[in-house]
Amino acid sequence: MVALNEEKKKDYIRVGESTYFSGLFVDENRILQKNNPNLRAIDMKPFCSCCTHTFNGKIFGTE
Numbered sequence: 001m002v003a004l005n006e007e008k009k010k011d012y013i014r015v016g017e018s019t020y021f022s023g024l025f026v027d028e029n030r031i032l033q034k035n036n037p038n039l040r041a042i043d044m045k046p047f048c049s050c051c052t053h054t055f056n057g058k059i060f061g062t063e
């Protein structure tokens with residue numbers, strides 16, 4: 001879940017079929033940070049209509 005270098009940073013990572021979590025990295029102060037802190041479930045669109053997609057435990061399209 002944690003990127004070890006800048007190149008591998010991703011906004012989100014896929015864990016299961018339709019389960020996503022924030023991509024994380026450790027900054028120069030060794031603080032765990034989200035690669036894209038602005039990305040929220042409400043902004044994300046499911047790729048199909050047959051599954052319930054979640055981001056950090058929240059259903060896509062919800063606050």
Ligand SMILES: [Zn+2]
Pocket residue numbers: 048049050051
């Ligand atoms: Zn589906």
